[in-house]
Amino acid sequence: MDLILQQIPQQLVNGITIGGVYALIALGYTMVYGILFMLNFAHGEVYMIGGFTGWWVLHLLTRSQGPLVGGFVIIVLMIIGAMALTGLLGVAIERFAYRPLRNAPRMNLLLSALGVSIVLQNLVLRFQGAKIRFFHTSALIPEGIRTFEIGGTIISFMRLLVIVVSLVLMFVLTWFVKKTKMGKAMRATAQDAEAATFMGIDTNRIIMLTFLIGSALGGAAGTLVGLLFTQVDYYIGYAAGLKGFTAAVLGGIGSIPGAMLGGFILGLVESLGITFISSAYKDVIAFVILILVLIIRPRGILGEKEPEKV
Amino acid sequence: MPNNTILQLKNVDVHYGKIQALAEIQISINEAELVCLLGGNASGKSTTLKTILGVVRPSAGSIEFLGDRIDRLPTKKIVEKGVSIVPENRRIFPKLTVLENLELGAYLRNDTQKIAEDMDRIFDLFPRIKERRQQYGATLSGGEQQMLAMGRALMSRPKLLLMDEPSMGLAPILVESSFEIIQRVNQEGVTIFVVEQNANMALSIADRGYVLQLGRIVLHDEAQNLLNNEMMKKAYLGTG
Numbered sequence: 001m002d003l004i005l006q007q008i009p010q011q012l013v014n015g016i017t018i019g020g021v022y023a024l025i026a027l028g029y030t031m032v033y034g035i036l037f038m039l040n041f042a043h044g045e046v047y048m049i050g051g052f053t054g055w056w057v058l059h060l061l062t063r064s065q066g067p068l069v070g071g072f073v074i075i076v077l078m079i080i081g082a083m084a085l086t087g088l089l090g091v092a093i094e095r096f097a098y099r100p101l102r103n104a105p106r107m108n109l110l111l112s113a114l115g116v117s118i119v120l121q122n123l124v125l126r127f128q129g130a131k132i133r134f135f136h137t138s139a140l141i142p143e144g145i146r147t148f149e150i151g152g153t154i155i156s157f158m159r160l161l162v163i164v165v166s167l168v169l170m171f172v173l174t175w176f177v178k179k180t181k182m183g184k185a186m187r188a189t190a191q192d193a194e195a196a197t198f199m200g201i202d203t204n205r206i207i208m209l210t211f212l213i214g215s216a217l218g219g220a221a222g223t224l225v226g227l228l229f230t231q232v233d234y235y236i237g238y239a240a241g242l243k244g245f246t247a248a249v250l251g252g253i254g255s256i257p258g259a260m261l262g263g264f265i266l267g268l269v270e271s272l273g274i275t276f277i278s279s280a281y282k283d284v285i286a287f288v289i290l291i292l293v294l295i296i297r298p299r300g301i302l303g304e305k306e307p308e309k310v
Numbered sequence: 311m312p313n314n315t316i317l318q319l320k321n322v323d324v325h326y327g328k329i330q331a332l333a334e335i336q337i338s339i340n341e342a343e344l345v346c347l348l349g350g351n352a353s354g355k356s357t358t359l360k361t362i363l364g365v366v367r368p369s370a371g372s373i374e375f376l377g378d379r380i381d382r383l384p385t386k387k388i389v390e391k392g393v394s395i396v397p398e399n400r401r402i403f404p405k406l407t408v409l410e411n412l413e414l415g416a417y418l419r420n421d422t423q424k425i426a427e428d429m430d431r432i433f434d435l436f437p438r439i440k441e442r443r444q445q446y447g448a449t450l451s452g453g454e455q456q457m458l459a460m461g462r463a464l465m466s467r468p469k470l471l472l473m474d475e476p477s478m479g480l481a482p483i484l485v486e487s488s489f490e491i492i493q494r495v496n497q498e499g500v501t502i503f504v505v506e507q508n509a510n511m512a513l514s515i516a517d518r519g520y521v522l523q524l525g526r527i528v529l530h531d532e533a534q535n536l537l538n539n540e541m542m543k544k545a546y547l548g549t550g
Contacts, residue, residue, distance in 0.1 A: 181417070188403045188414050195401035198363070200389035200418040200466070 004275060009153040011271040017159045017228065019267020020166030024221035025244025026251065026259035027173065028090075028214035034190040034254040035210050038106060041113040042093055043218055044241020045120035050086045050219025051232035052124060054078040055133050062136060071140035075227065079165065082223040083216040090215025091208050099204075117237075124234040135230040162224045169217060170260055176213075177256060186210060190254070218244070239283070246290040252303020261301060314341045315374075316470055316501050317362070322371035322381075324354075324361055324525075331357045332525045335371070339470070339503055344496040346512040346533070347505045348546060349522035355505040356398055358522070359472050362503075363395060364388045376469070390418055394468030398475050400459040404448035408439055411447050411458055415465030425465070432461040435491065453484040460491065464500070471495070473504040477511060489515050509546040513537050521546070 025047055032040045057078045061068045097116045101108050141157050148155045177183035189196040189206045196203055225240070226232045243266065251262025266286060273285040293300060317339040324332040332354045339345045349355045360366040362373060364385045373381040380388050394415075403411050412432065416425045433440035436457040442450060450458060456476060463471055476492065477485040485508065493515040496502045506512035513519055513533045521529035521542070529536065536542050543549045 181413075184406065184410055184414060185417060187406060191403045191405055192401055194365070195397060195403065196414075197365075197385045198389065198395050198397060198401070199414045199462075200386050201414070202384075202386050 006152075007275050008272075009151070011275045012268065013153060013155055013159060015268035015271030016264065017162050017267070018270065019264035020163055020170075021221045021225055021228075021240075021263070022243050022247040022266050023260045023263025024166050024169060024217045024224075025240060026247035026263045027170075027256065028218040029245050029248040030251070030253050030256060030259040031210050031214040033248070034256075035186070035193075035207055036098070036102075036109075038098070038109045039113065039245070040093075040098075040214075041110065041241065042097075042116035042120060043215070043244065044237035044239075045117050045124075046086050046090055046093075046215045046237075047218040047222040047240050047244070048232070048234065048237030049089060049120065049124065050082040050222025051226045051236060052128060052133070052222075053082040053085045053219065054223030054226045055135060055232050057081045058135055058137075058140075059133075062139070066139050071142070074140060075161070078223050078227070079220055082219040086219025086222070087212045087216035090211040090218075093215075094208060094211040099207075117241075121234055121237065128234060130234060132231050132233045135226050135232070137227055137230055158228045162228050165220065165224060169220060173213065173217070174256070182206075182209065243286060246286055249290060249300055250293050252300030254304070255300070255302040258300055258302035265301075315339070316341045316343075316376060317503065318374045319358075319362070320372045320374070322361060322368045322373060324357055324366055325369045326366075330525060332361065332368075335525075335527060337520055337527070339501060341501055342496070342499055343517050344493070344502045344504070344515060346516040346519045347503065347522060348507070348509045348512060348519055348536075349505075350507065350546075353522040354525040355507075355522055356474055357525075359395065359474050359503075359505055362388075362472065363393060389466065392467075392469035393472065394463040394466045394470070395472040396456075396459045396463045396474065396476060398478065400452075400455045402447035402450065402455045402458055402462075404446060406447055408443045408445055408447060408450070408458055411462050412443075412465050415462035418466060428465055428467065432464060435494075436461055452479055453481070453488070456480060456484070456488050457491075460488075460495070464495065468500060471500050471502045473502065473506075475505060475507065477506060477508045485511060509536075509542070510548075513547075 025043065028043045028046070029040060032038065058074060061074050061077070067074055093116055097112045098109060101112055137158070146157050148160065177186060185196065185201045186206050186209065188199065189201060189203050193203050247262035247266045248259050250266060251258030251260065266289065269289060270282050270285055274282055315338050319335050319337040322332055322335040323330065335358065347355055347358060357366060361368055364380065364383055368381050372379055375391055375393065380391065403414065406414070412429055416428070419425055438454055439457050439461055442454065447455065447458065473492065476488055480488060489511050492502060492504065504512060504516070513536055516533040519531065519533050519536045520527050529539065529542070531539065537547065
């Protein structure tokens with residue numbers, strides 16, 4: 001038992017790290033749901049493509065003798081590159097796969113989202129192949145700061161990076177949504193789209209912006225996980241998408257703080273479950289939580305409205 | 311008093327699928343006027359306002375605002391030109407604060423200084439709203455929501471203010487005070503087109519009125535004359 005208790009601080013750090021990633025993915029689901037009342041099941045693939053984009057940036061800036069520019073510069077470029085590409089991808093998905101179905105029954109939108117998911121997955125399979133791509137991150141970080149020790153708990157640089165970047169992104173998002181004019185227009189559109197048009201708000205642009213931001217956060221998560229676990233393949237979007245979706249439902253789908261909270265709770269519960277039960281049950285724990293939430297409190301922790309049945 | 315036409319509907323027809331909602335609607339509103347559109351349930355009152363705002367498209371006829379055709383413009387452009395609405399049931403953003411609701415009323419404006427001045431003016435007009443400016447819209451009472459909806463609509467500095475059933479769902483005493491405010495805003499120079507079931511109340515403050523029945527204008531006159539019209543007394547005023 002002592003041995004297990006000693007692991008707890010370590011597992012808390014792990015939980016917060018992976019929780020930050022889940023939260024970033026969950027934000028994409030929750031923002032789109034909040035404004036269009038649809039589950040964007042292509043979001044997991046957006047995350048996967050974010051991972052590949054990060055991999056390509058790293059690959060192109062690395063030579064056999066080492067990185068072309070400083071390691072930190074590469075990391076920043078990886079994240080920015082992934083966010084830019086996936087942001088635009090999200091806007092394109094909305095424009096071509098969802099907007100034509102705006103007035104169609106919800107089920108059609110859901111099917112279109114699943115279709116986009118399959119298309120994206122197969123495009124990546126076609127052009128990148130099925131093999132795992134490895135992130136050669138070892139040369140990015142100077143020897144001395146690859147790990148830190150805080151009170152007996154070892155935190156790797158990459159874990160710290162994931163925690164810091166995900167918190168910064170969430171902070172910026174919260175500020176944007178709460179304080180800026182665009183953010184207020186976004187909340188207004190989510191609450192009453194027609195009344196928002198009466199204010200002169202171009203709701204189509206707000207929906208585009210929602211996809212841009214939500215997808216960019218998913219893309220950032222993809223690259224962060226690549227840096228942390230050093231690999232990406234065409235199939236990672238499926239599991240990550242389900243986890244992000246679970247986190248969004250847990251926190252209350254449609255609620256931005258809910259998605260953040262849900263992400264961290266899911267990450268922590270998973271990590272502690274690994275410690276106390278077994279790592280083999282990691283995914284079981286996540287989906288048991290999903291099922292329990294759906295039974296006991298369908299609106300989630302911070303959610304207001306009951307999600308529509310689809 | 312200037313007699314410039316600000317809004318003109320010419321022979322406007324509206325169809326919902328195969329059902330005709332409005333037929334040959336002719337309405338014209340002059341600058342600084344207060345005009346009301348009366349009618350019972352499903353007579354086409356709300357449809358008329360939605361058509362002016364571009365939410366519903368006419369199948370025939372034209373709408374001109376300040377001399378320009380607006381019947382093919384998106385709602386955003388129409389709002390940009392200076393049309394604003396207090397919608398049916400207020401439609402306050404429930405999870406935005408009172409202040410944020412007002413800020414969004416000025417969404418298309420960038421003159422920060424003047425926006426702040428207008429905000430103060432609205433707080434003078436509705437002191438209740440000022441007290442509650444940090445509260446969520448959803449926490450306001452019906453009367454307060456009506457004030458907020460009106461304040462929000464005025465924040466765009468509209469040239470034409472549309473009002474959809476301002477009396478709906480309000481206690482009689484609030485109906486009266488809210489019509490007083492409508493009158494006051496009109497006296498400050500805002501042209502107002504108000505759609506109402508409460509014909510007595512609307513005609514008591516309006517300059518002119520139109521009466522809508524089954525999607526057609528059946529009467530149009532000065533407000534005073536309508537109050538004395540026999541058919542009006544029987545059908546709408548309850549004084550016949």
